[in-house]
């Protein structure tokens with residue numbers, strides 16, 4: 001198999017970024033603690049928080065947050081080392097100045113399913129920084145048995161570990177989330193948020209543990225992060241605009257997905273997505289676009305997937321406009337989601353199934369302007385050479401095509 005030089009470069013750079021993240025962080029933490037002259041710190045311990053892993057610290061955390069939020073100038077909520085049990089909390093803004101949530105300790109959720117759809121929520125906050133090298137432990141194993149979403153489409157959702165709603169001009173970095181009960185992180189109605197050097201993990205067979213869900217948000221950048229989980233590593237949902245994903249490692253998981261789209265009426269379009277310089281390892285899908293068969297119209301356009309390495313991925317490149325995860329689905333009509341202007345460039349590695357490229361579009365709204373350039377995948381199984389599958393696609397291809405293009 002041909003391995004172009006740039007590809008090796010991508011891997012080396014990713015290894016460096018992920019491997020040295022902690023070292024850089026340690027240096028950075030020491031430096032930032034030493035030079036924290038202008039930020040006022042609100043240490044949760046001074047509000048009665050106890051790091052015994054048992055006492056519910058909601059009151060202390062919420063009071064520290066509200067004092068920090070009402071402080072003029074730069075403020076900081078500080079969670080020192082130790083294990084803090086924390087029930088459901090909402091950290092609300094708007095705040096009087098920029099605010100940092102500096103978490104060096106572990107924050108642990110109560111066991112069981114909880115009664116809300118979020119465990120920790122930040123809402124209406126501008127200039128928020130969440131960082132510190134700490135860990136959020138969702139204690140998911142105690143809640144997953146309550147997930148019945150594979151049997152009941154009106155199932156009640158378990159809580160997402162950390163939700164950002166109406167959060168703007170913010171940064172999330174050097175945070176670990178383990179064993180979320182449902183998704184790890186979600187963004188709703190957010191704008192200009194940069195996520196770097198985070199690590200999300202849950203077992204590959206844990207239900208609905210999406211890594212990051214993005215909806216109704218714009219200018220969200222995710223880079224240099226590692227996601228190993230039981231559902232989509234990143235899901236880009238209706239109303240997402242200008243999303244940039246780079247240097248992400250995904251696996252195990254269900255890949256990086258746009259959608260599912262078209263499940264509800266009046267969904268906003270998804271436009272402007274770049275996924276680049278990323279690795280998928282042992283995932284069900286690589287880069288995927290999925291839409292339901294329904295009369296609900298919207299557009300998914302202007303996507304670029306480039307410089308992507310796949311290792312033992314079942315469906316490296318997939319568009320599925322007849323998405324139906326738990327048949328039977330109520331398929332009254334072909335999907336009304338128009339997919340257009342999607343480029344796949346320099347995607348290489350191995351596929352664990354024979355159909356490595358599957359572009360299955362809507363009969364009523366065929367995909368437009370799908371471009372493939374330099375696709376170089378190899379098959380791991382015994383069924384023979386790789387194949388691609390297309391239906392209702394208008395596209396072009398350039399450069400190497402392995403499997404051969406079906407356009």
Ligand SMILES: *[C@@H]1O[C@H](CO)[C@@H](O)[C@H](O)[C@H]1NC(C)=O
Pocket residue numbers: 169170171192193194221
């Ligand atoms: C996020 O990164 C982009 C590109 O590097 C930069 O232009 C933007 O200001 C950053 N936003 C925040 C909130 O740091």
Ligand SMILES: *[C@@H]1O[C@H](CO)[C@@H](O)[C@H](O)[C@H]1NC(C)=O
Pocket residue numbers: 242243271272273274302
């Ligand atoms: C396509 O998306 C890119 C990246 O998000 C953005 O910079 C560009 O302006 C978009 N192009 C159009 C025509 O919308």
Ligand SMILES: *[C@@H]1O[C@H](CO)[C@@H](O)[C@H](O)[C@H]1NC(C)=O
Pocket residue numbers: 279281282311
């Ligand atoms: C993929 O995962 C396997 C099993 O965990 C590991 O041995 C291998 O090094 C990984 N490959 C990459 C490129 O990270």
